[in-house]
Amino acid sequence: MDKIEVGVLGAGTMGSGIAQVAAQSGHKVILVDVNESALEKAKKSLHAITSRLVEKGKWTEAFGNEVFGRIHFSTQLEDFAKTEIVIEAIIENIEVKHKVFEKLEKIVSNECILASNTSSLSIASIGSVLTNPERIVGIHFFNPAPLMPLVEIIPAVQTSEETTDFSKSLIDSWGKLTVLAKDTPGFIVNRVARPFYGEALRIYEEGIADFATIDWAMTELGGFRMGPFTLMDYIGNDVNYAVTESVFSAFYYDPRYKPSFTQKRHAEAGFLGRKSGRGYYSYAVDAELPEPTVNESLGQVIKDRILCMLINEAADALFLNIASKEDIDTAMTKGVNYPKGLLKWADEIGLEKVLSQLQHLFAEYGEDRYRPSPLLKRMVREKQTFY
Numbered sequence: 001m002d003k004i005e006v007g008v009l010g011a012g013t014m015g016s017g018i019a020q021v022a023a024q025s026g027h028k029v030i031l032v033d034v035n036e037s038a039l040e041k042a043k044k045s046l047h048a049i050t051s052r053l054v055e056k057g058k059w060t061e062a063f064g065n066e067v068f069g070r071i072h073f074s075t076q077l078e079d080f081a082k083t084e085i086v087i088e089a090i091i092e093n094i095e096v097k098h099k100v101f102e103k104l105e106k107i108v109s110n111e112c113i114l115a116s117n118t119s120s121l122s123i124a125s126i127g128s129v130l131t132n133p134e135r136i137v138g139i140h141f142f143n144p145a146p147l148m149p150l151v152e153i154i155p156a157v158q159t160s161e162e163t164t165d166f167s168k169s170l171i172d173s174w175g176k177l178t179v180l181a182k183d184t185p186g187f188i189v190n191r192v193a194r195p196f197y198g199e200a201l202r203i204y205e206e207g208i209a210d211f212a213t214i215d216w217a218m219t220e221l222g223g224f225r226m227g228p229f230t231l232m233d234y235i236g237n238d239v240n241y242a243v244t245e246s247v248f249s250a251f252y253y254d255p256r257y258k259p260s261f262t263q264k265r266h267a268e269a270g271f272l273g274r275k276s277g278r279g280y281y282s283y284a285v286d287a288e289l290p291e292p293t294v295n296e297s298l299g300q301v302i303k304d305r306i307l308c309m310l311i312n313e314a315a316d317a318l319f320l321n322i323a324s325k326e327d328i329d330t331a332m333t334k335g336v337n338y339p340k341g342l343l344k345w346a347d348e349i350g351l352e353k354v355l356s357q358l359q360h361l362f363a364e365y366g367e368d369r370y371r372p373s374p375l376l377k378r379m380v381r382e383k384q385t386f387y
């Protein structure tokens with residue numbers, strides 16, 4: 001892949017990480033932010049990161065200087081004039097994104113690809129303001145962008161094949177693992193992962209177990225790197241709640257994605273997680289983490305319930321052609337570090353067993369959130385496996 005000039009708009013958490021990844025891969029990067037102080041902060045932090053990598057011996061001094069030297073900081077959109085792709089990572093607000101993309105198209109060349117790193121907005125809507133909407137594409141990195149290997153590539157209905165192919169090859173050449181996802185709410189990861197939080201919260205609300213016990217079941221018995229409550233505290237309950245709410249409304253209030261009052265109240269109380277010193281757990285210096293109830297059979301019930309809900313979500317994403325089975329599994333192992341791809345895991349457990357757990361929950365609660373995916377039902381009937 002040629003070392004083209006890459007534009008990154010927005011120098012916040014994601015924008016500065018994306019700029020680093022592009023510069024590391026040898027591209028000249030133009031990093032633009034309207035806010036001088038945000039730009040200054042990004043400059044300092046990128047300088048600190050490159051210096052640290054040199055100090056640790058991961059990079060030579062010359063390479064560190066080269067990478068930092070390739071990033072040009074600016075407050076002017078006009079500096080994107082020579083770029084061949086611009087990746088936007090500004091505030092998550094559709095009106096603001098519309099205005100910015102309209103302006104951007106007047107500055108860049110006719111061939112320049114315009115990409116958005118949005119987590120929750122529709123790529124089709126962002127592209128709707130363009131005169132040439134074939135150049136719009138979603139390129140969704142995970143935080144922190146330099147460390148997380150996964151990138152979701154999201155063609156909109158307007159996107160040309162050339163735009164998608166070019167974007168995919170470019171991001172692959174940056175050493176990332178790309179997956180293709182349909183332009184639907186949450187793409188792959190933020191859709192399929194919902195039950196990890198939602199079902200854990202529901203189990204807590206029913207009084208089946210406390211936070212520590214649910215976390216213990218998912219890490220010790222499920223092999224997940226972090227339990228759901230530890231992870232929500234890490235992400236921030238305000239942020240995680242907002243994503244759930246936005247996915248829920250974007251799916252026309254499908255009860256499967258219904259947010260939880262427990263999380264809402266924690267967010268309202270300012271119990272945001274690590275960043276506020278308290279979430280589901282206390283992060284005070286002298287705080288002791290609560291002990292889980294180490295009960296193997298209770299733990300299995302919790303783990304199986306959350307896991308079968310996750311598998312159902314993954315199967316339904318496949319049923320609705322959101323992505324291929326390989327991409328759905330890669331997305332969850334590389335984007336959110338799940339110990340196994342959910343569809344591969346389903347094969348190992350046995351689809352019949354997964355379906356029967358879901359049918360049991362559906363019969364018990366009579367709630368639509370537990371409805372099994374038609375694909376699972378069909379596959380069990382036809383004695384199929386995913387792989």
Ligand SMILES: NC(=O)c1ccc[n+]([C@@H]2O[C@H](COP(=O)([O-])OP(=O)(O)OC[C@H]3O[C@@H](n4cnc5c(N)ncnc54)[C@H](O)[C@@H]3O)[C@@H](O)[C@H]2O)c1
Nearest residue numbers: 010011012013014033034035038089090091092118119143
């Ligand atoms: N934070 C995450 O974990 C994460 C992960 C994946 C995707 N995203 C998406 O990436 C985008 C950016 O998120 P973030 O967390 O980096 O936000 P952030 O708040 O850290 O940074 C946004 C930056 O955009 C700048 N900005 C705002 N309006 C602008 C404009 N009109 N022109 C130029 N710059 C402008 C701000 O000054 C700020 O520096 C959002 O669309 C978000 O949904 C975030």
